[in-house]
Amino acid sequence: MTVKVQTVCIIGTGLIGGSLALALKKSGFCQRIVGAGRTETTLMKALELGVVDHYETDYAEAVKDADIVVVAVPLSAMKNVFEKIAPALSSTAVVTDAGSAKQSVIRDAQAAFGESSNRFVAGHPIAGTEKSGVTAAFTELYENRKVILTPAENTDSDAVNLVSEMWQAAGAEVESMSAQHHDMVLAGTSHLPHILAFGLVDCLNNLEEVDEVFRFAAGGFRDFTRIASSDPVMWRDICLSNREDILGMIKKYEDQLQMISSALQDSDGDALIEIFQRAKKARDQFSNQ
Numbered sequence: 042m043t044v045k046v047q048t049v050c051i052i053g054t055g056l057i058g059g060s061l062a063l064a065l066k067k068s069g070f071c072q073r074i075v076g077a078g079r080t081e082t083t084l085m086k087a088l089e090l091g092v093v094d095h096y097e098t099d100y101a102e103a104v105k106d107a108d109i110v111v112v113a114v115p116l117s118a119m120k121n122v123f124e125k126i127a128p129a130l131s132s133t134a135v136v137t138d139a140g141s142a143k144q145s146v147i148r149d150a151q152a153a154f155g156e157s158s159n160r161f162v163a164g165h166p167i168a169g170t171e172k173s174g175v176t177a178a179f180t181e182l183y184e185n186r187k188v189i190l191t192p193a194e195n196t197d198s199d200a201v202n203l204v205s206e207m208w209q210a211a212g213a214e215v216e217s218m219s220a221q222h223h224d225m226v227l228a229g230t231s232h233l234p235h236i237l238a239f240g241l242v243d244c245l246n247n248l249e250e251v252d253e254v255f256r257f258a259a260g261g262f263r264d265f266t267r268i269a270s271s272d273p274v275m276w277r278d279i280c281l282s283n284r285e286d287i288l289g290m291i292k293k294y295e296d297q298l299q300m301i302s303s304a305l306q307d308s309d310g311d312a313l314i315e316i317f318q319r320a321k322k323a324r325d326q327f328s329n330q
């Protein structure tokens with residue numbers, strides 16, 4: 042593709058930021074990628090792996106010539122990064138993020154950027170693995186995966202278009218929705234499953250027979266709990282940032298478990314079959330999409 046912008050600055054060159062850098066390099070979307078972050082050894086590794094062309098440990102220095110700034114740090118670190126880059130951005134620069142919850146990031150961006158928050162486009166790639174860090178980054182992460190943008194009412198449409206083009210260059214399909222809707226949907230499809238995986242492994246780990254449990258664990262346990270190997274700090278941040286929606290989903294799930302528990306107490310096989318058949322049909326339909 043023809044070069045679209047000169048410089049993309051990626052703050053947080055971990056799995057998400059590093060993979061985006063690799064995909065943009067492959068596509069030829071920009072002339073150069075500048076990495077930034079809090080830890081110089083991580084940035085040196087990113088340079089050594091060819092993920093970035095140049096790095097800066099000073100956020101303001103890193104963003105000053107950037108056309109697009111992508112902030113891909115844990116949710117609890119967004120506000121600090123936004124505040125540090127705000128005075129150094131050019132008037133035409135577009136800022137976006139990759140955080141897994143959107144309403145909290147938009148609040149942080151509006152507080153830090155003030156009147157310039159029209160150049161901020163909130164985003165979330167629906168792609169990832171349970172691994173973290175720049176060494177886990179790979180070029181194909183976003184291929185044929187969805188990226189959700191959640192522009193606010195005041196977001197400039199040219200900024201939204203540029204961020205869409207960037208993710209498309211990385212191989213992704215871009216959709217837009219409100220931040221509120223995003224957080225509700227993702228609480229069910231991503232945040233609750235991670236909580237259940239962490240919760241199940243912790244629960245089994247507390248059993249006296251824990252060694253036996255893990256020794257005889259089969260494919261189902263592996264499939265269900267893979268995501269419990271995800272980064273605890275990232276997931277603490279997601280839980281706290283999307284607390285209300287997640288609590289709502291946990292309540293729905295508690296009601297569901299209660300229904301299954303009641304069917305078991307009553308030895309009601311028909312009720313169990315009804316729930317399991319309904320779930321199997323929905324899961325099979327999803328697999329065939």
Ligand code: NAP
Nearest residue numbers: 053054055056057080083113114118140141169170173174
């Ligand atoms: P990651 O691999 O752990 O990378 C995080 C990056 O942020 C690293 O470069 C890390 O550098 C830096 N960082 C960590 N704490 C920081 C702090 N306090 N201040 C500044 N920089 C800091 O995590 P990731 O999976 O790429 O996740 C990044 C963002 O993408 C998160 O907001 C997450 O919610 C979102 N996301 C993740 C996934 C997923 O499946 N992993 C999917 C979609 C969206 P050092 O620790 O070396 O300093």
